[in-house]
Amino acid sequence: MAKKSSAPTKTAQKSAPPSGKAKLADLTHVQVEGSAELSYNGKKIALPVMHGTAGQPALDIRPLLPQFGMMTYDPGFGSTANCRSAITFIDGDKGILRHRGYEIADLAERGDFMEVCYLLLHGELPTPIEKAEFEQMIIYHTMLHEQVYPMMEGYRRDAHPMAVMVGIVGGLSAFYHDSLDIADPEQRMLASHRLIAKMPTIAAMSHKYSIGQPYVYPQNHLRYAENFLQMTFSVPAEPYIVNPVLARALDRILILHADHEQNASTSTVRLAGSSGANTYACIAAGIATLWGPLHGGANEAVLQMLAEIGPKKNIPNVIKRAKDKNDDYRLMGFGHRVYKNYDPRAQVMKKTCEEVLKELGINDPMLETAMELERIALSDDYFVEKKLYPNVDFYSGIILRAMGFPTKMFTMLFAVARTAGWIAQWKEMIEDSEQRIGRPRQIYVGETSRKYVPLNQRGAGKLRAVR
Numbered sequence: 001m002a003k004k005s006s007a008p009t010k011t012a013q014k015s016a017p018p019s020g021k022a023k024l025a026d027l028t029h030v031q032v033e034g035s036a037e038l039s040y041n042g043k044k045i046a047l048p049v050m051h052g053t054a055g056q057p058a059l060d061i062r063p064l065l066p067q068f069g070m071m072t073y074d075p076g077f078g079s080t081a082n083c084r085s086a087i088t089f090i091d092g093d094k095g096i097l098r099h100r101g102y103e104i105a106d107l108a109e110r111g112d113f114m115e116v117c118y119l120l121l122h123g124e125l126p127t128p129i130e131k132a133e134f135e136q137m138i139i140y141h142t143m144l145h146e147q148v149y150p151m152m153e154g155y156r157r158d159a160h161p162m163a164v165m166v167g168i169v170g171g172l173s174a175f176y177h178d179s180l181d182i183a184d185p186e187q188r189m190l191a192s193h194r195l196i197a198k199m200p201t202i203a204a205m206s207h208k209y210s211i212g213q214p215y216v217y218p219q220n221h222l223r224y225a226e227n228f229l230q231m232t233f234s235v236p237a238e239p240y241i242v243n244p245v246l247a248r249a250l251d252r253i254l255i256l257h258a259d260h261e262q263n264a265s266t267s268t269v270r271l272a273g274s275s276g277a278n279t280y281a282c283i284a285a286g287i288a289t290l291w292g293p294l295h296g297g298a299n300e301a302v303l304q305m306l307a308e309i310g311p312k313k314n315i316p317n318v319i320k321r322a323k324d325k326n327d328d329y330r331l332m333g334f335g336h337r338v339y340k341n342y343d344p345r346a347q348v349m350k351k352t353c354e355e356v357l358k359e360l361g362i363n364d365p366m367l368e369t370a371m372e373l374e375r376i377a378l379s380d381d382y383f384v385e386k387k388l389y390p391n392v393d394f395y396s397g398i399i400l401r402a403m404g405f406p407t408k409m410f411t412m413l414f415a416v417a418r419t420a421g422w423i424a425q426w427k428e429m430i431e432d433s434e435q436r437i438g439r440p441r442q443i444y445v446g447e448t449s450r451k452y453v454p455l456n457q458r459g460a461g462k463l464r465a466v467r
C-alpha cells in the first residue's frame with residue numbers, strides 16, 4: 001500500500017469545468033488514500049484508491065486500459081462505481097438509506113414528498129419560503145399540452161400503462177421545445193420541474209383512458225399526492241373529497257421510492273443523459289428500465305404472486321419452489337442487490353400498510369399471506385444464508401390495492417416517485433466536470449476473422465414460414 005495522502009483527486013485540482021458545466025463543490029469530496037498494485041505478465045501498475053465520505057473505497061481503474069492494456073469484467077456492475085454522487089447513500093449490510101445525509105425513515109415520517117424532491121434536486125431541505133415557491137412552481141406545471149390527449153388516444157385502451165408512459169414522456173420533448181437545451185441550467189431546471197409536475201397527470205390520465213372515464217384535470221389548490229388521488233379517482237358527476245390518511249400514505253409511498261442510488265433505471269437515465277439526450281428522452285429511458293419485474297415491476301409481480309399463492313397453507317410449496325435450483329421461480333419482493341439486511345423502506349411500508357388497511361376497514365387476506373410468507377422465509381436457512389429480506393415492493397402493492405389503484409398502475413406510481421431521483425441524478429451528472437459519454441467495453445468471444453462468402457455459394461438451406 002502506498003502512503004496515505006489527503007490530496008484531492010485530479011478532478012478537485014482541475015481549475016475550471018468545461019463550458020456549460022457548473023462545478024459542484026460536494027462532488028470533489030473524493031480523497032485519494034493509498035493504492036493497490038496489480039501485476040501481470042511482468043507489467044506492474046499501482047491503482048489509486050478513492051474514498052468518498054462514506055461507504056466502500058473504490059479502485060481508480062481509469063489508467064488500467066491505457067497504461068496496462070487490460071480491462072475489467074463486471075457483468076451487472078456489482079463491483080463497479082459508475083460515478084461520484086452526493087445524493088443518496090446506502091449501506092446494504094446495515095440496512096441504511098439516506099438522502100443527502102437524512103435517514104429515509106425520518107424523511108418518510110416527518111417530511112413530505114415535495115420537500116424530498118427539493119432536497120434531492122438542491123442538496124438541502126428547503127426553508128418555508130423555498131418550499132412554498134417550489135410547490136407553487138410544480139403546481140404551475142401540472143397541466144399537459146392539450147395535444148397530448150389525442151396522442152393518448154392513439155394507444156389501445158388495454159395497453160399497459162407503462163407502455164403509455166414511456167411513449168408520452170418521451171413525446172414531451174416534441175411539445176416543450178423551450179427546455180431541450182441541456183447546456184442551459186435554466187432549461188434543465190424547467191424540464192425538471194415539468195417532469196416532476198406532469199408525471200401524476202400522465203399516470204392518472206392513462207388510468208382514466210384505460211377505463212373509459214373522462215380525464216380529470218389537476219387542481220391547483222390541492223397538494224401533490226392529493227391532486228394525484230383526485231385526478232385518478234374523481235369523476236365529473238360527483239364531488240370528490242380527498243381522504244387525508246390516504247393522501248399521507250401516498251405521499252409516504254412517493255418518498256420511499258424517490259431515489260435509490262445507482263439502480264438499473266437511474267443508471268440508464270445517466271447513460272442516456274451522457275450522450276447529451278434531452279431530459280424527457282432520458283426519463284423515458286428510465287421508465288422503460290423500471291418496467292421490468294426484477295426492478296419496479298416487482299410491486300405488480302408481488303400481488304400476482306400473492307394471488308396465486310392463495311391461502312397460507314400453500315406457502316411451504318412456493319418456498320420449496322423458490323429454493324429449487326432447477327426452478328426459476330423467485331419470491332417477488334424478496335432480495336436486493338445492495339441490501340443484505342431488512343430494506344429500511346420495507347419497514348416503513350409495512351407500517352403504512354397497516355395504517356391504510358385500518359383506516360379503510362379492510363381485512364385483506366393477502367396481508368395475512370404476505371406476513372406469513374415473510375415470517376417463514378426469514379426463518380428458512382436458504383433465505384437467511386443468502387440474506388434475502390423483503391424489499392420495498394413487498395408491501396407496497398397491498399397498500400396501493402387497498403387505496404383502489406389497479407395492479408397495472410403500481411409500477412407507474414413507482415415511476416412518478418422515482419422521477420425526482422432520476423432528475424436529481426441526471427442533473428448531477430450533467431453538472432459533474434468528470435462526466436463523459438458512457439461507453440462500456442466487452443470481452444469479445446465471437447469469430448475472429450473470416451472471409452466473406454458470396455450469397456450463391458452459401459448452400460440452399462430450408463425456407464421457414466414467415467410469421
Ligand code: CMC
Nearest residue numbers: 294295296298322330331332333334335336337386391392
Ligand atoms: N427468491 C429466491 N431466490 C432468490 C431471490 C428471490 N427473490 N432473489 C435472489 N435469490 C437467490 C438467487 O437465486 C441466487 O442464488 P444462487 O446464489 O444460489 O444462484 C442468489 O439469491 C443471489 O441472487 P442474484 O439474482 O444473483 O442477486 P441479484 O443481486 O443479481 O438480484 C434481485 C437482485 C432484486 C434482482 C433479486 O433478488 C430478485 O430477483 N428479487 C425478486 C424481484 C424483486 O423483488 N425485485 C425488486 C427489487 S427492490 C425494488 C427496486 O429497487 O427495483
